[in-house]
């Protein structure tokens with residue numbers, strides 16, 4: 238959810254002219270917000286490229302720095318469902334199988350409307 242957020246980019250249209258930091262935005266400007274970039278921003282994350290889920294027990298990023306489900310009034314309504322489903326699925330699969338990336342597989346991201354894995358993610362499963 239941090240390093241490969243499915244919603245890697247979000248779009249908004251400015252309802253009126255405004256300023257954002259040093260930038261002037263005309264009315265109707267398209268604004269792209271990238272959770273992907275914020276989730277790896279070295280200003281906010283210690284060792285940002287490293288996969289370390291435990292970081293969340295000690296690191297608490299500021300608001301809107303970690304936003305895999307967006308934020309504000311348009312926050313994903315499926316968030317609790319998606320998190321419960323993913324946790325149950327992972328716990329169920331991992332209890333039964335050991336998963337290993339298939340040999341000679343190059344993991345490459347493919348940013349479309351959602352962030353995908355180019356050519357899928359072939360895994361070898363061995364029963365535990």
Ligand code: HEM
Nearest residue numbers: 243244247248305306307310311312313314315316318319
């Ligand atoms: C890992 C799974 C999911 C991710 C990463 C995700 C991510 C997001 C994000 C980032 C937004 C905000 C879009 C924006 O601000 O422009 C959003 C909105 C939304 N999501 Fe999800 N979502 C997930 C699962 C689901 C599920 C399971 C459902 C439905 C059961 C769902 C329904 C919605 C709906 C209806 C909105 C629009 C809410 C609104 O505009 O008021 N999502 N989602």
